[in-house]
Amino acid sequence: MLRSHPLARIMRVGTGVRWMSAYTPPQGDTSTSPRPKKVTIGHLRQLWRTKTPITVLTAYDFPTGRLCEKAGVDITLVGDSLAQVCLGYESTTQLTMDEMIHHCRAVARGSKLPFLVADMPFGSYYSIDEAARNAFRLIREGGVDAVKIEGGKDIIKTVAKLTAIGIPVMGHIGLLPQRHTVFSGYRVQGRLANRAASIVADAFALQSAGVFAIVVEAVPAPLGAYITENLQHVPTIGIGAGKATSGQVLVINDALGVAEWAPKFVRKFGNIGEKAEEGAKAYIQAVRNREFPDNEESYFMAGNEWRKFIHELGGSSTKSTWVDVTSNGEDSSESTASLNDFSLPTLAGFMEEADIVEVDSQESKLEEPISEVSISEEPQPEIPKPEEPKPEEPKPDESKSAESKPVVPPSQQ
Numbered sequence: 001m002l003r004s005h006p007l008a009r010i011m012r013v014g015t016g017v018r019w020m021s022a023y024t025p026p027q028g029d030t031s032t033s034p035r036p037k038k039v040t041i042g043h044l045r046q047l048w049r050t051k052t053p054i055t056v057l058t059a060y061d062f063p064t065g066r067l068c069e070k071a072g073v074d075i076t077l078v079g080d081s082l083a084q085v086c087l088g089y090e091s092t093t094q095l096t097m098d099e100m101i102h103h104c105r106a107v108a109r110g111s112k113l114p115f116l117v118a119d120m121p122f123g124s125y126y127s128i129d130e131a132a133r134n135a136f137r138l139i140r141e142g143g144v145d146a147v148k149i150e151g152g153k154d155i156i157k158t159v160a161k162l163t164a165i166g167i168p169v170m171g172h173i174g175l176l177p178q179r180h181t182v183f184s185g186y187r188v189q190g191r192l193a194n195r196a197a198s199i200v201a202d203a204f205a206l207q208s209a210g211v212f213a214i215v216v217e218a219v220p221a222p223l224g225a226y227i228t229e230n231l232q233h234v235p236t237i238g239i240g241a242g243k244a245t246s247g248q249v250l251v252i253n254d255a256l257g258v259a260e261w262a263p264k265f266v267r268k269f270g271n272i273g274e275k276a277e278e279g280a281k282a283y284i285q286a287v288r289n290r291e292f293p294d295n296e297e298s299y300f301m302a303g304n305e306w307r308k309f310i311h312e313l314g315g316s317s318t319k320s321t322w323v324d325v326t327s328n329g330e331d332s333s334e335s336t337a338s339l340n341d342f343s344l345p346t347l348a349g350f351m352e353e354a355d356i357v358e359v360d361s362q363e364s365k366l367e368e369p370i371s372e373v374s375i376s377e378e379p380q381p382e383i384p385k386p387e388e389p390k391p392e393e394p395k396p397d398e399s400k401s402a403e404s405k406p407v408v409p410p411s412q413q
């Protein structure tokens, strides 16, 4: 089919079709549940051969990377849509290599099982040497498995070089967002016969240069189908290219309904934007109404430490007092004893505190929650006055102290 096609001969570079890998594809269910093994090019090829749609979603950071893995996507793509979706740039052309690598590293920490692809930013592949240097950076520093490059015949020598030296490359044809200025905007490509033929030629050229898959963006559905049917060795991943491509990709924010606007080819599979706004507004209301935090969301002192604490302060305060120590250790409370009288907490003090917190978390029932801080009692006679006053609280750095609630690591949430 390939050889007989009139456009298949337009560009042939290098020694022919190369494949990057011959892994044994993992067996078993790959449709919905997260697979236990790392996705390889071999696995992607098996999906393509069995006409199982290849699923691709973009990710830009650790949580979206985690989401892609947990949802069981085949390919996680750190697209340069990062520029617009996450960094607020006007276009993808403003994104730098360093920014891309920074985000790739975060995604890679969260998305370990899906095949991980990163876009080569605009300007990072203007020469073959630059392209190779930057592709290696994305793989070494960014931790990705493969790179994606926008363009067809025009960049074919670069693509052939990258695949020849062992860098898996994903092509990208049709609408090329990095060239939106040249295209006079983000416009559907290949509506006219000439341009459609040129896009088909791009696909064949990329196939010959050894790419492992080709993203086909914003082309008429029949053209997406035609390219998919006529490529012999490479799956297509469509975005706005109709239903017949070998797989589909969407920007995750678009798919989840985060953004206010999305291209016509997007379907919203979620309504995160609305939900997020609702949540943020509910929080603000609760704080303003003093409904948050509650006792369940607050910490209390161990045993009768509060009484000891008041006792050490002199115990003569008869009104509600919040002891407030600023970071320089100055006392701004209304109590009679100045906290300057206490020695500042030492490392030993922190360690002691850590012990107490542990006891506290085990025996948190020891103490009644104090719903109102009301100090009207005289010091309890049975409480022995310690030799050195030791404030349990406040501490100069609350965030570093041990928590009494178990903390769920983000990766388990």
Ligand SMILES: Nc1nc(=O)c2c([nH]1)NC[C@@H]1CN(c3ccc(C(=O)N[C@@H](CCC(=O)O)C(=O)O)cc3)CN21
Residues within 6 Å of the ligand: 080, 081, 084, 085, 092, 175, 177, 186, 187, 188, 218, 251, 253, 254, 259, 262, 263, 264, 265
């Ligand atoms: N959120 C988001 N989603 C994307 O799919 C995406 C990005 N950002 N940023 C990078 C590129 C830019 N993309 C775009 C941006 C705009 C259109 C757009 O305006 N399309 C018009 C087509 C107009 C026509 O030619 O008929 C549309 O109405 O869908 C398409 C793709 C795709 N990529």
Ligand SMILES: CC(C)C(=O)C(=O)O
Residues within 6 Å of the ligand: 058, 078, 079, 080, 081, 082, 119, 215, 217, 239, 249, 250, 251
């Ligand atoms: C939308 C996909 C294909 C992309 O290139 C990107 O996220 O930048």
